Amino acid sequence: MAKDKKQIRIALRNCGFINPENIDEYIARDGYQALGKALEMTPEEVIDEIKKSGLRGRGGGGFPTGLKWELTRKVEAEQKYVVCNADEGDPGAFMDRSILEGDPHTVLEAMAINGYCTGASKGLIYIRAEYPLAIERLKIAIGQAREYGLLGDKIFGKDFSFDIELRYGAGAFVCGEETALIHSMEGLRGEPTVKPPFPSESGYKGAPTNVNNVETYANIPVILLKGSGWFASIGTEKSKGTKVFALAGKVNNVGLIEVPMGTTLREVIFDIGGGIKSGKKFKAVQTGGPSGGCLTEKHLDIPIDYDNLIASGSMMGSGGMIVMDEDDCMVSVAKFYLDFTVEESCGKCAPCRLGNKRLYEILDTITQGKGTEDDLFKLRNLGNVIKDTSLCGLGQTSPNPVLSTMENFYDEYLAHVKDHKCPAGQCKALMSYIINPDACVGCTLCARVCPVDAISGEKKMPHVIDQSICIKCGACFEKCKFGAIFIE
Amino acid sequence: MAKVKSLDDLKKIKEEFLSKEELQKNGDKSLGIVQIKVAMATCGIASGAKKTMDYLINELDNRAIDAVVTQTGCMGYCYAEPTIEVTLPGKEPVVFGYVDEKRAGDIIEKYIQGGELVGDVIPVNYETIEEHNIE
Ligand SMILES: Cc1cc2nc3c(=O)[nH]c(=O)nc-3n(C[C@H](O)[C@H](O)[C@H](O)COP(=O)(O)O)c2cc1C
Ligand code: SF4
Numbered sequence: 064m065a066k067d068k069k070q071i072r073i074a075l076r077n078c079g080f081i082n083p084e085n086i087d088e089y090i091a092r093d094g095y096q097a098l099g100k101a102l103e104m105t106p107e108e109v110i111d112e113i114k115k116s117g118l119r120g121r122g123g124g125g126f127p128t129g130l131k132w133e134l135t136r137k138v139e140a141e142q143k144y145v146v147c148n149a150d151e152g153d154p155g156a157f158m159d160r161s162i163l164e165g166d167p168h169t170v171l172e173a174m175a176i177n178g179y180c181t182g183a184s185k186g187l188i189y190i191r192a193e194y195p196l197a198i199e200r201l202k203i204a205i206g207q208a209r210e211y212g213l214l215g216d217k218i219f220g221k222d223f224s225f226d227i228e229l230r231y232g233a234g235a236f237v238c239g240e241e242t243a244l245i246h247s248m249e250g251l252r253g254e255p256t257v258k259p260p261f262p263s264e265s266g267y268k269g270a271p272t273n274v275n276n277v278e279t280y281a282n283i284p285v286i287l288l289k290g291s292g293w294f295a296s297i298g299t300e301k302s303k304g305t306k307v308f309a310l311a312g313k314v315n316n317v318g319l320i321e322v323p324m325g326t327t328l329r330e331v332i333f334d335i336g337g338g339i340k341s342g343k344k345f346k347a348v349q350t351g352g353p354s355g356g357c358l359t360e361k362h363l364d365i366p367i368d369y370d371n372l373i374a375s376g377s378m379m380g381s382g383g384m385i386v387m388d389e390d391d392c393m394v395s396v397a398k399f400y401l402d403f404t405v406e407e408s409c410g411k412c413a414p415c416r417l418g419n420k421r422l423y424e425i426l427d428t429i430t431q432g433k434g435t436e437d438d439l440f441k442l443r444n445l446g447n448v449i450k451d452t453s454l455c456g457l458g459q460t461s462p463n464p465v466l467s468t469m470e471n472f473y474d475e476y477l478a479h480v481k482d483h484k485c486p487a488g489q490c491k492a493l494m495s496y497i498i499n500p501d502a503c504v505g506c507t508l509c510a511r512v513c514p515v516d517a518i519s520g521e522k523k524m525p526h527v528i529d530q531s532i533c534i535k536c537g538a539c540f541e542k543c544k545f546g547a548i549f550i551e
Numbered sequence: 552m553a554k555v556k557s558l559d560d561l562k563k564i565k566e567e568f569l570s571k572e573e574l575q576k577n578g579d580k581s582l583g584i585v586q587i588k589v590a591m592a593t594c595g596i597a598s599g600a601k602k603t604m605d606y607l608i609n610e611l612d613n614r615a616i617d618a619v620v621t622q623t624g625c626m627g628y629c630y631a632e633p634t635i636e637v638t639l640p641g642k643e644p645v646v647f648g649y650v651d652e653k654r655a656g657d658i659i660e661k662y663i664q665g666g667e668l669v670g671d672v673i674p675v676n677y678e679t680i681e682e683h684n685i686e
């Protein structure tokens with residue numbers, strides 16, 4: 064591969080190139096050829112190709128896709144279903160939305176191929192209602208595919224019928240979990256249930272159901288057209304192909320990227336991402352969203368794949384990647400994700416419903432400067448209990464952001480609880496605005512802008528801030544023309 | 552539209568579309584048409600891609616420049632939205648970033664009419680599936 068080109072576009076191959084509202088443009092780039100080809104093969108042969116490609120689920124879990132198709136195929140049933148998981152609930156993630164908005168037909172084509180392989184005649188796309196443009200383009204795409212006979216009865220003149228409908232989610236993170244998603248589609252509460260049974264045995268309306276993620280599907284047509292060998296030549300030993308990431312945070316080039324598995328974090332952040340904004344220092348990168356963890360300097364040269372990320376204390380997740388610099392406080396970062404989890408927990412089981420709330424409260428206490436070393440012990444203990452005892456993936460992974468930041472930034476936690484200082488200067492309660500009497504000329508400006516009259520002093524004499532009144536708004540700091548006010 | 556009944560039918564649609572496109576791209580300058588793709592995914596639209604697209608259509612019309620302006624999905628350059636891809640007849644496509652109405656005006660005047668590269672050109676930093684070969 065050319066050294067300057069770190070990306071390969073497989074799942075994103077058409078995004079930005081075709082008009083997503085014109086099926087001819089998709090066909091002009093070999094669209095629906097993979098479906099035509101698959102229908103000339105036996106379902107077993109198609110599944111075998113997918114298995115040999117080494118493709119694993121891009122929705123987070125990384126389950127081997129070909130194996131899942133085979134499992135669904137093997138269950139005998141009158142009716143089976145093909146489901147596309149387009150719930151995409153991770154904060155800051157938009158990989159799936161981009162694929163649906165830029166190349167909706169690829170998902171339809173792959174779902175039809177799956178229907179042929181598993182013996183399902185019906186496909187359902189579960190998409191959040193907050194994605195109106197993706198929904199509109201999917202509707203147009205489904206309409207055009209039906210018109211061309213690429214969905215419907217006797218596709219390609221063969222004895223195979225398949226159609227697709229949309230189902231709307233209300234945007235709950237937990238509804239991305241496959242059992243909760245199925246319940247939500249059935250009109251029940253979007254709560255997970257214990258697996259097994261897996262959806263491939265008993266899913267939508269009790270029928271065998273193959274659930275895959277949007278990006279997983281987007282790889283399928285390429286595997287069939289270019290061959291499993293081509294696909295398997297990209298990536299690492301156990302993770303094949305590419306992964307799309309939504310690169311965000313303190314990097315210069317935020318955006319969607321698609322890199323071969325095995326690319327390092329350093330290449331992603333510094334070569335593709337263009338390095339850290341404003342020449343600041345790299346501190347950490349969060350992968351895997353609310354289920355993932357924060358990786359540091361020492362992880363920068365690890366090849367990214369499912370197994371390496373887990374071994375480093377994070378995970379692939381669906382592809383959110385948030386870069387942090389020296390100004391980010393890791394305790395606050397952990398608190399941010401916990402806040403999200405507490406909001407999104409469905410409340411069905413106690414460890415997740417109550418445990419995460421307690422974790423959040425402890426973190427809050429620490430950022431308020433009222434934490435103790437004992438709190439750190441509690442965080443770790445409780446975090447591990449929640450991981451071990453929660454019912455679904457949400458609870459089982461929710462303490463990861465806390466545990467991984469404690470693992471990699473223990474000093475920063477200690478500084479909060481022992482010295483009552485926030486080294487990154489983010490925790491307001493732990494900062495003080497102080498006037499340096501040697502630099503203050505007594506111009507009185509700060510005293511006039513202070514909204515709570517915390518500053519006193521005679522004209523032309525050094526001023527002082529009363530820390531018990533100061534609300535740390537920073538107004539005085541901004542206004543002082545003599546640089547006499549500093550933050551500690 | 553007749554239904555697609557075979558891979559051959561599919562191939563026909565592909566070839567028809569490609570030859571139409573080829574005609575626009577590779578015709579000599581007097582015949583060829585300028586092709587512009589505006590990235591219109593949620594991210595692009597939020598940064599003003601719709602305005603840019605409307606402006607381009609109007610301004611090209613005002614100047615009587617023969618061009619097709621179409622929408623595409625997201626090219627992934629969120630940091631530089633709105634982005635547009637311009638293909639002059641017989642030339643490689645060029646992607647421009649940060650294209651607000653003012654930049655769009657510059658691109659029409661300097662690049663499309665003058666052939667001179669302006670503003671923020673985004674380099675191609677990926678391989679396509681056609682380009683990537685087994686090592
Ligand atoms: C809390 C939670 C949220 C999830 N959210 C999503 C999601 O938004 N999209 C998705 O594709 N998978 C999500 N998953 C994973 C799904 O349960 C399931 O594994 C996936 O859709 C299977 O598809 P894949 O094998 O193609 O990855 C989530 C799992 C959990 C536990
Ligand atoms: S772990 Fe959390 S989200 Fe999952 S079932 Fe239990 S309460 Fe609901």
Ligand code: SF4
Nearest residue numbers: 503504506507509543
């Ligand atoms: S604005 Fe600065 S120089 Fe003026 S009184 Fe306040 S601290 Fe002193």
Ligand code: SF4
Nearest residue numbers: 513533534536537539
């Ligand atoms: S930080 Fe705000 S509240 Fe505190 S002394 Fe300065 S102006 Fe007053």
